[in-house]
Each structure stands twice: as structure tokens, then as C-alpha cells.
Amino acid sequence: MKLTVFATTDVHGAIYPYNYFDNEPKDNALLKFKTYIDKYKAMNDKETVITVDNGDLLQGDVWSEFDSTNPAQALVPGIINEMYDVIGLGNHEFNFGLPFLNEFYKQVTVPIVNSNVDFLDDSLKDLVKGSYIKEIETEEGTVKVGFLSVVPTQILKWDKFHLEGRVNAEPMTEAVKETTAQLKTAGADIIILLSHTGMSNADNDLSQFGENQAVLMAMMENIDGIVFGHTHDVFPNGNLLIEDDRIDIDRGTFNNLPMVQPGVSASHLGVLSFELEYSADQWQVKQADSRLIGAEDIVLKDDELADYQKDHERVLNYLEIPIGKTDYPLNTYFTRVIPSRGVQFVSEATVWFAKERAELKDINTPVIGFNSAVKVGRDGAHDYTDIPAGEMTIADSIDLYKHANTLLIIKITGKVLKEWLEWAASSFNDYDGEEILQPNNSRYGFPGYNFDTFFDLDYTFDLTKQARYESSAHQINDSERVIKMMYKGMPIKDTDDFIVPANNYKVAYAPFLRDAEILYESDISVRDIVTEYIKSGETFSYRNPITIIPHDTYTFTTAAAAKEYTEGLPIEHLEDCGDGFSTFRVKL
Structure with missing residues (x-):
């Protein structure tokens, strides 16, 4: 048989x-x-x-x-x-x-x-x-x-x-x-x-x-x-x-x-x-x-x-429902080396949502947003967000944030925030002046969805230090790559408090977040919040909060389609890899 x-x-x-x-x-x-x-x-x-x-x-x-x-x-x-x-x-x-x-x-x-x-x-x-x-x-x-x-x-x-x-x-x-x-x-x-x-x-x-x-x-x-x-x-x-x-x-x-x-x-x-x-x-x-x-x-x-x-x-009819517009292209091709508007968009949407909550109106604590790119090449050269300027639809909202996570608004200290940034800093390779990124792989690398960017801060990563965390958010040594972190021009102290609109996956996943005080749990998804943000017509100014040292020229890999978006960035295309990806050089 x-x-x-x-x-x-x-x-x-x-x-x-x-x-x-x-x-x-x-x-x-x-x-x-x-x-x-x-x-x-x-x-x-x-x-x-x-x-x-x-x-x-x-x-x-x-x-x-x-x-x-x-x-x-x-x-x-x-x-x-x-x-x-x-x-x-x-x-x-x-x-x-x-x-x-x-x-x-x-x-x-x-x-x-x-x-x-x-x-x-x-x-x-x-x-x-x-x-x-x-x-x-x-x-x-x-x-x-x-x-x-x-x-x-x-x-x-x-x-x-x-x-x-x-x-x-x-x-x-x-x-x-x-x-x-x-x-x-x-x-x-x-x-x-x-x-x-x-x-x-x-x-x-x-x-x-x-x-x-x-x-x-x-x-x-x-x-x-x-x-x-x-x-x-x-x-x-x-x-x-x-x-x-x-x-x-x-x-x-x-x-x-x-x-x-x-x-x-x-x-x-x-x-x-x-x-x-x-x-x-x-x-x-x-x-x-x-x-x-x-x-x-x-x-x-x-x-x-x-x-x-x-x-x-x-x-198709559901996805083509118009919900707003964007004046700028939104993509995630370079976001693991230079934060992008495509990633910042979701961060701004969650901060906007948090500040509208009546439950938080009387809390005099800074609200800071973050996001990571969900579509950033893990599943192939087409696995990136690439939204042109112009009208936005439901499909674009899904493209920006494809997971079904719900929003949790949490309160954390500067000490916890430092660990969070150390986790993000661990996505980079040890400094050798060449390839800057760990593989975008959940089994043996550091997938992009665990690389969070905090757009309301300014901070510096020192890549001559060893990574403090694995992608799983488990600490592997006592090194410190985060040598500077500021909020509105002032150094952040361990005792400072911050409100962070986060998602249920991130809060449950990272050990240093599991005891965070939960101020608000939404009954709608982050993606629904992104949709409402697009409908609101709110705008934001682009920020790159990250400084990398040593200042040097590094190589990294992303989709070959990213060649169209290098203008005005310290990035140049080096060579095609033949599989839809290309090697690029970035000056940081």
C-alpha cells in the first residue's frame, strides 16, 4: 500500500x-x-x-x-x-x-x-x-x-x-x-x-x-x-x-x-x-x-x-476602502540601520491613542512611543512594507502592522527602559567595521520584529561592547551598549517614570516587562489604532533617535528594491545577491 x-x-x-x-x-x-x-x-x-x-x-x-x-x-x-x-x-x-x-x-x-x-x-x-x-x-x-x-x-x-x-x-x-x-x-x-x-x-x-x-x-x-x-x-x-x-x-x-x-x-x-x-x-x-x-x-x-x-x-473590496493619505512614502527597507517613517508611523499612532484616553489625562508622566518593523525581510525579498505617497486604504494599515496584537499602556522606570534599549542594541553584530546586523532569523539570529525604536528619545549604542541580550530577551552577559539616553535633552535616570503604549506580545515576551504596571488594556488591536490614526489626518515629523559608535561605514543586506530609496540617505548600493536581496553600505 x-x-x-x-x-x-x-x-x-x-x-x-x-x-x-x-x-x-x-x-x-x-x-x-x-x-x-x-x-x-x-x-x-x-x-x-x-x-x-x-x-x-x-x-x-x-x-x-x-x-x-x-x-x-x-x-x-x-x-x-x-x-x-x-x-x-x-x-x-x-x-x-x-x-x-x-x-x-x-x-x-x-x-x-x-x-x-x-x-x-x-x-x-x-x-x-x-x-x-x-x-x-x-x-x-x-x-x-x-x-x-x-x-x-x-x-x-x-x-x-x-x-x-x-x-x-x-x-x-x-x-x-x-x-x-x-x-x-x-x-x-x-x-x-x-x-x-x-x-x-x-x-x-x-x-x-x-x-x-x-x-x-x-x-x-x-x-x-x-x-x-x-x-x-x-x-x-x-x-x-x-x-x-x-x-x-x-x-x-x-x-x-x-x-x-x-x-x-x-x-x-x-x-x-x-x-x-x-x-x-x-x-x-x-x-x-x-x-x-x-x-x-x-x-x-x-x-x-x-x-x-x-x-x-x-x-479586495474590504481592503480597498480608503481611510486617509500620506504625504511621504512609507517603507521598511532600511529601518534596522536607519529608522524609517514606516516604523515611526505606528509609534506615533499608539502615542496619539494613549494621549486621547481619559484614564490617562490626569497623569503627569511622559508618554513615549516605540515600534519595530514586522515586515522587514524575514520571509523573503518581498517581505517589506512599501507604501507610496498618496491615498491610503485598509490594505496599507495591514501592511504597516500585520499582527493581531492588542494595545497595553504600561508604566515603566528609566531602569527598565535602559534594559529595553539594551535588548534593541543587541540586534547589532559585534563591531568589526563590516556587516552590522545579526541575521534576521528567529532560530539563530535577531529578527527585526524584536528591534524596537523609541522615537521620542535620543540614545547612543556602542558596538565595541558585547551584546547584552539574545533575541529571546534573555540576558547573556553584563555588558552595556547603551551609553547615553536622553528625553527632551535631559539624561534619563533609573528612577524616572514613563508611560509606553506597548503591545500584548512585547509585554508578555520580555522578562524585564512582565512586572510593568498596566494602566490601560485596549479592546481593539494595534492595527485598528493605526487605521483610526490614518483616518484622523494627524501628521508627524520624522526623527532618527539612534546614534551608533564607532562612527564608521558598515555593510548590511536588504531587498534590492531598496535601491530606489537611497537618495538623501548615507546609503549606497553595492551589489545584487541574486535572490531579490542586495548588499548596501551605510555610513553611521
């Missing part, structure tokens, strides 16, 4: 093959995979085909935004029901809160599985099962394919304000051990793990509560295949995620176990292939491997998306 498992992960709302920000078709889209799988089933009717998703399906792109504002008439549940046999959870499934998740999942008819999150809400406990066995009838008898799913326990930190007191999370490896044993007892012949976690050999990841534990999963008993994700990498491919002799790229295995990680935003479709043999009264895996199918290799005919054209038009 031949069994093929098609797998997706980290789709992040990339449903339709259209770039809603650039208004042009694109290669990557979930519906391309659905069409491919439908054709594959028709042409291989004697083969058993199962389709699974490994989480982070519901959040990210514009279809997700549409569904978040129309949960009772969401578009994506219908596609899930038509396409998948079973789906797992990712960390971003929790971003919109449990009421949304409950409303969304009530419309999903296929099994929803998670094995390490215990929902205290009875409705979600009924909707999300700990495991699932799919039974397949053959001439030799029934084949039972078991599924389980895990997600990092860090969800309790990342979405603390949605989940605290509402869910418990067990360490992933413990849940896998328990659940696979249960599936075996229930008669599962083959077990597939949906593992929303990346591949890493780092000590932190190999610990009990590590974030990226696919390596540990591959060493566990009773598992026959793994779909993994979370880090937006691809496996198998020639660019190894880690150096390890147990990897066989040709077969797509780790430790002789077939594993697949199909990238991000529907860039790839994962395939686990099994040949099963019935011997000695049981099914056994005779041979297994994995591979990837690139979205660009799937070509759709004009009529193959006809059933989804009306939904596409509904999304």
Missing part, C-alpha cells in the same frame, strides 16, 4: 494567489496546493492520500484579517473542510483570542488536533481533540493512521493576555510520549506527528521547555513521520538547517525518519511518502521519504479558481 501525506505549515493566511499589497498575481497560495492535490487524487485513485496542516494557518495575510473582522462568516473554514483531513495548531492560532478561535473552529468539520494544550473552556475542549485516528479500508484490512500535534509552551508567554487562566500547556516532548503511547494502545498502525516547532541543536531548544524541538521529536519512539514548522525554514533542501550527520537530504530524513518543513506563506507543499507492507498480521513501513513541491512549479488554469473568485472580490 502506498500512502502519501500532503502537508502545509505556517501558511499565515496566504490563501489566494494574489499580492493584495502590490495588486498583482503571486506564485505562493494555499489554493494552488488544493488544486494540485485534487488533481493528484484523481490521477492516483488507487493510492491513499491524506492532507494535513501543521498550524499558523489562520493569521498573517489579508484573508486572515478579513476573517478576524467577520468571524461568523469566515472564508477559510470552508477551504479547510474541502482540503484537509486533519489540522493541528500553531502559536499564531491564539493571536485573535479564544472567543475568535471558538467561533472559527465551530465552522470547521475536519478533526482539529492538539496534544499539549489543555483548554479550560469547555467549547474549545470539545472542538480540539488530543489525537485522531483515520481509518483506511484495504483488501488486507483496515489501516489506522494516528495523528497528534504539539505547539511550543511559549504560547503562554507570547499570548499571555489571551491565555492566562484559560489554558495550560504541557512540555511538547512529554505530550508526544504520552499521546503516541495512547495511539498505539488504540491500534494505530502508523503515527504522524504535526509538530509546530523548528529544527535546532541549540542547548536551549534541547531542554524540556525548548521552543524548537524537532530534533528531539525525531529521536522518540512510535513516530513514523513528522511535519514540522514554526521557524519558516524548508526541509529537505540543500541549505541545511543544522549541521548533523543524521540528516539525509536525498531521502528527506533525519535519524532515518521522514520529515518535512514546507516553508512559509504557502511557498511549498510538503510530501511524506510511505510504502506500507502487511506482514505478520500487522502493517509495517517498508520505505519512507519526504520531498517538497514549490508553489512556483504549480500552474493554474484560468478557470481553476472560479469557485473562489467571489471571496477574492469580497477581500
Whole structure:
């Protein structure tokens, strides 16, 4: 018997093959995979085909935004029901809160599985099962394919304000051990793990509560295949995620176990292939491997998306609602070396919102804003904000801030603010006069979404000092890169107080912020605040608050499209990298 498992992960709302920000078709889209799988089933009717998703399906792109504002008439549940046999959870499934998740999942008819999150809400406990066995009838008898799913326990930190007191999370490896044993007892012949976690050999990841534990999963008993994700990498491919002799790229295995990680935003479709043999009264895996199918290799005919054209038009109409204008282009190409208007825009919006709150009117404490670039190249050369001057729409608001974070207005001291800036300063490499930025990667670098800029301050980073923090906001030594920080021309003291409009992710994520006094918690998202700010017609003056020493010329990498925006900046283009990115030089 031949069994093929098609797998997706980290789709992040990339449903339709259209770039809603650039208004042009694109290669990557979930519906391309659905069409491919439908054709594959028709042409291989004697083969058993199962389709699974490994989480982070519901959040990210514009279809997700549409569904978040129309949960009772969401578009994506219908596609899930038509396409998948079973789906797992990712960390971003929790971003919109449990009421949304409950409303969304009530419309999903296929099994929803998670094995390490215990929902205290009875409705979600009924909707999300700990495991699932799919039974397949053959001439030799029934084949039972078991599924389980895990997600990092860090969800309790990342979405603390949605989940605290509402869910418990067990360490992933413990849940896998328990659940696979249960599936075996229930008669599962083959077990597939949906593992929303990346591949890493780092000590932190190999610990009990590590974030990226696919390596540990591959060493566990009773598992026959793994779909993994979370880090937006691809496996198998020639660019190894880690150096390890147990990897066989040709077969797509780790430790002789077939594993697949199909990238991000529907860039790839994962395939686990099994040949099963019935011997000695049981099914056994005779041979297994994995591979990837690139979205660009799937070509759709004009009529193959006809059933989804009306939904596409509904999304378009929603996104094209005009809400205001900008007199300046807003982009994020250079924001990790020279702060941009595109990043400052969100900071100004949250400060504007905070100052309008009646609850804060009588508090005589400075309000300071910050922001980091969400779209700053982590997922490829097109993953940047690039909004031209002129009319702005709902699509532009999403482009500026694509996550579903809510706003928390907190009060912190100058001492905490210093640590926050040290965290930002840690995104830079140790000084060598050359490459200035750590890799924009969540697994082994410092992703741009953790590089916060405080536009109402003036501060100096000394790159001859070692970084104080990892990207995870865990302190790694006692060095100090922040040698100066000022507010309105005055040095900031440890005892000074500041009000900061922050987001729920940041406050829950950074250890030095978890005890901050929360003055106000909004019931609308940061993105909604950005939309209202655009509608208000408020304007602001651009500021670059950061001074870097040693003053020198550094190199960095960003999208090649940034070449159009170097005029007036101490930046020059050096060379194309051939993958949509280019190397630039900046004088700081």
C-alpha cells in the first residue's frame, strides 16, 4: 500500500494567489496546493492520500484579517473542510483570542488536533481533540493512521493576555510520549506527528521547555513521520538547517525518519511518502521519504479558481476602502540601520491613542512611543512594507502592522527602559567595521520584529561592547551598549517614570516587562489604532533617535528594491545577491 501525506505549515493566511499589497498575481497560495492535490487524487485513485496542516494557518495575510473582522462568516473554514483531513495548531492560532478561535473552529468539520494544550473552556475542549485516528479500508484490512500535534509552551508567554487562566500547556516532548503511547494502545498502525516547532541543536531548544524541538521529536519512539514548522525554514533542501550527520537530504530524513518543513506563506507543499507492507498480521513501513513541491512549479488554469473568485472580490473590496493619505512614502527597507517613517508611523499612532484616553489625562508622566518593523525581510525579498505617497486604504494599515496584537499602556522606570534599549542594541553584530546586523532569523539570529525604536528619545549604542541580550530577551552577559539616553535633552535616570503604549506580545515576551504596571488594556488591536490614526489626518515629523559608535561605514543586506530609496540617505548600493536581496553600505 502506498500512502502519501500532503502537508502545509505556517501558511499565515496566504490563501489566494494574489499580492493584495502590490495588486498583482503571486506564485505562493494555499489554493494552488488544493488544486494540485485534487488533481493528484484523481490521477492516483488507487493510492491513499491524506492532507494535513501543521498550524499558523489562520493569521498573517489579508484573508486572515478579513476573517478576524467577520468571524461568523469566515472564508477559510470552508477551504479547510474541502482540503484537509486533519489540522493541528500553531502559536499564531491564539493571536485573535479564544472567543475568535471558538467561533472559527465551530465552522470547521475536519478533526482539529492538539496534544499539549489543555483548554479550560469547555467549547474549545470539545472542538480540539488530543489525537485522531483515520481509518483506511484495504483488501488486507483496515489501516489506522494516528495523528497528534504539539505547539511550543511559549504560547503562554507570547499570548499571555489571551491565555492566562484559560489554558495550560504541557512540555511538547512529554505530550508526544504520552499521546503516541495512547495511539498505539488504540491500534494505530502508523503515527504522524504535526509538530509546530523548528529544527535546532541549540542547548536551549534541547531542554524540556525548548521552543524548537524537532530534533528531539525525531529521536522518540512510535513516530513514523513528522511535519514540522514554526521557524519558516524548508526541509529537505540543500541549505541545511543544522549541521548533523543524521540528516539525509536525498531521502528527506533525519535519524532515518521522514520529515518535512514546507516553508512559509504557502511557498511549498510538503510530501511524506510511505510504502506500507502487511506482514505478520500487522502493517509495517517498508520505505519512507519526504520531498517538497514549490508553489512556483504549480500552474493554474484560468478557470481553476472560479469557485473562489467571489471571496477574492469580497477581500479586495474590504481592503480597498480608503481611510486617509500620506504625504511621504512609507517603507521598511532600511529601518534596522536607519529608522524609517514606516516604523515611526505606528509609534506615533499608539502615542496619539494613549494621549486621547481619559484614564490617562490626569497623569503627569511622559508618554513615549516605540515600534519595530514586522515586515522587514524575514520571509523573503518581498517581505517589506512599501507604501507610496498618496491615498491610503485598509490594505496599507495591514501592511504597516500585520499582527493581531492588542494595545497595553504600561508604566515603566528609566531602569527598565535602559534594559529595553539594551535588548534593541543587541540586534547589532559585534563591531568589526563590516556587516552590522545579526541575521534576521528567529532560530539563530535577531529578527527585526524584536528591534524596537523609541522615537521620542535620543540614545547612543556602542558596538565595541558585547551584546547584552539574545533575541529571546534573555540576558547573556553584563555588558552595556547603551551609553547615553536622553528625553527632551535631559539624561534619563533609573528612577524616572514613563508611560509606553506597548503591545500584548512585547509585554508578555520580555522578562524585564512582565512586572510593568498596566494602566490601560485596549479592546481593539494595534492595527485598528493605526487605521483610526490614518483616518484622523494627524501628521508627524520624522526623527532618527539612534546614534551608533564607532562612527564608521558598515555593510548590511536588504531587498534590492531598496535601491530606489537611497537618495538623501548615507546609503549606497553595492551589489545584487541574486535572490531579490542586495548588499548596501551605510555610513553611521
